[in-house]
Amino acid sequence: MDTDDLGAWIREFARLVAQNKEKLTDLDSAIGDGDHGANMDRGMTAVVAALDAEPPDSPSALFKKVGMTLISKVGGASGPLYGTAFLRMAASADTTVDTAGFAKVLRAGLDGVVARGKAELGDKTMVDALAPAVDALDAAVAAGASQKEALRAAADAAGQGREATIPLVARKGRASYLGERSAGHADPGATSTTLLLIAAATALGDED
Amino acid sequence: MKKLINDPANVIADALHGLALAHPELRVDHENRIVVRGDAPVQGKVGLVSGGGSGHEPLHAGFVGRGMLDAACxxxxxxxxxxxxxxxxxxxxxxxxxxxxxxxxxxxxxxxxELAAEMVAAESGTEVASVIIDDDVAVQDSLYTAGRRGVGATVLVEKIAGAAAEEGRSLGEVADVARKVNAYARSMGLALTSCTVPAAGKPTFDLPDDQMEVGIGIHGEPGRRRVPVAPANEIAEMLVSPILSDLDFTGGDGVIAFVNGMGATPLIELYIMYNEVSQLLAKAGIPVARSLVGPYITSLDMAGCSVTLLKADDEILRLWDAPVNTPALRRGV
Incomplete structure (x- = not known):
């Protein structure tokens, strides 16, 4: 995967966020403050504009631009969380990224989210989608899976992680004020994170 | 939705332009959406910066000026x-x-x-300290929540820490004063109606005419429970008693009692509430050293109020009494 391939991943994520804006907002209205779809869409639209204006020349520069733009444009909790994830990915990305390298990059992003948000698995946050995805990616790489298979496994694990947030009681963020009333709804952050992994499987999953 | 606005998308920008024209003593940076004291930076003085979502006016921009904040975002x-x-x-x-x-x-x-502090540290030599305000007793403070919300105590912290900074105290000392005020303050709020976010165009939650939400946050978040509308003396009891059971307010130099309006409640009702709150405090043997009554940390057009009690000591009272000159709080100048 080179800079252009990874850029295609980011653009596919922006497209999925725009397509699912209403869905993300509805999920957030149920247990948060109803702005996740609009905030992420505003952020990713700005990311695509920034990439168009000045195409980055390395994976690291790409991720840095994505992270800085999200931090500057999104606000709320998702701006710092996604922004920190991409800044950590920038710090760990080599000049070209193979599947194992992508797993390493994504793991660095997960570590960033955990460091920033201090959420643990089961708190009903984006970690519940991202952590199983990174684990699945590592396992697939270790088992010698193709890039396509590995990224599909990661996307599937993210989706399952997202589904698993539905019965959970939120322990972080504004949803935690609801206590038991937060159960019965999928977490909006885990949902947008699943879109990020689906985008990877779509945009980067062509090569075997 | 009936509001005195133009395009809902321009609410913040339009309001900041109005603030700038009404208060030429402040500097408004429209691009960054920050409001700064006209004479900032004040050499040798610790700078106080606060900020948050809009809709709580006069918090925070209304408290920018001598004796309080240096800037608000x-x-x-x-x-x-x-x-x-x-x-x-x-x-x-x-x-x-x-x-x-x-x-x-x-x-x-x-x-x-947190990110801003890291960015400042990375690009300049400016020393930054942070204090987190979390005084809302309606939220259980546990591992299982994001912790208590910051509400009424924010106004008191901005005033008192602002006065400490004005005295020329060090960053560490000003931060300690702010933390002390937060540690000694507790709040509880109540909503009679929902609020309507301009961009949403409809009330954030449904609250029937005969019901009120006890333990409300300042963003229309749910409270502890929904109960039938009651007279002011019973409402005061619902707000004061969880505060008093959360912290021992006896044995100090009394309290600063703050009855805050949520945005749509008239001052006459806030004074009725203040009367009831005072009587409850007298009954509990807690002297009121100072008071503040009015809409200072609001939730758009929500009707309702909150009560904040701050356990006072000599230092807190002296700093509370110090001169302040801001759009929303002005005395001794």
């Missing part, structure tokens, strides 16, 4: 500002003695201010 309605704004505000008020960030305890605010 305005986010979208009920959405945290972004770090770029906080970095710009921090730079604008750095008079060489460091900058204190006063942050209400909401996940977004905390993380954006």
């Amino acid at each position: 305005a986010g979208e309605v009920f959405t945290s500002p972004v770090p770029d704004q906080m970095v710009a505000a921090t730079k604008a008020v750095d008079g060489g003695a460091g900058v204190l960030h006063i942050v209400k305890n909401y996940t977004g605010d905390v993380m954006n201010f």
Whole structure:
């Protein structure tokens, strides 16, 4: 995967966020403050504009631009969380990224989210989608899976992680004020994170 | 939705233009959406920066001026500002003695201010300290929540820490004063109606005419429970008793009692509430040393009120009495 391939991943994520804006907002209205779809869409639209204006020349520069733009444009909790994830990915990305390298990059992003948000698995946050995805990616790489298979496994694990947030009681963020009333709804952050992994499987999953 | 607005998308920008024209003694940076003291940076004084989602006016921009904040960052309605704004505000008020960030305890605010502090540290020598305000007893403070919300105590912290900074105290000392005020303050709020976020166009939650929400936050978040509408004396009891059972207010130099309006409640009702609150405190043997009554930390057009009690000592009272000159709080000048 080179800079252009990874850029295609980011653009596919922006497209999925725009397509699912209403869905993300509805999920957030149920247990948060109803702005996740609009905030992420505003952020990713700005990311695509920034990439168009000045195409980055390395994976690291790409991720840095994505992270800085999200931090500057999104606000709320998702701006710092996604922004920190991409800044950590920038710090760990080599000049070209193979599947194992992508797993390493994504793991660095997960570590960033955990460091920033201090959420643990089961708190009903984006970690519940991202952590199983990174684990699945590592396992697939270790088992010698193709890039396509590995990224599909990661996307599937993210989706399952997202589904698993539905019965959970939120322990972080504004949803935690609801206590038991937060159960019965999928977490909006885990949902947008699943879109990020689906985008990877779509945009980067062509090569075997 | 009936509101005195133009395009809902321009609410913050339009309001900041009005603030700038009404208060030429303040500097408004419209690009960064920050409001700065006209004479900032004040050399040798610790700079105080706060900010948060808009919709709580006069908090925070209405408290920018001598004796209180040096700068305020305005986010979208009920959405945290972004770090770029906080970095710009921090730079604008750095008079060489460091900058204190006063942050209400909401996940977004905390993380954006944290990032801003990291960005300032990475690009300049400005020393930044942060204090988190979390005084809302309606929220259980446990591992299983994001912690208590920052509400009424924020106004008291901004006033008292602002006075400490004006005295020329160090960053560490001003931060300690702010933390002490937060530690000694507790709040509880109640809503009679929902609020309507301009961009949403409809009330945030449904509250029937004969019901009220006890333990409400300042963004229309749910409270502890929904109960039938009651007379003011019973409402005061619902607000004061959880505060008194959360912290021992006896044995100090009395309290600063703050009855706050949520935005749509008239002052006459706030004084009725203040009367009831005073009587409950007298009954509990807690003297009132100072008071504040009015809409100071609001939730758009929500009707209702909150009560904040701050356990006072000599230092707190002296700093409370110090001169202040801001759009929303002015005395001794």
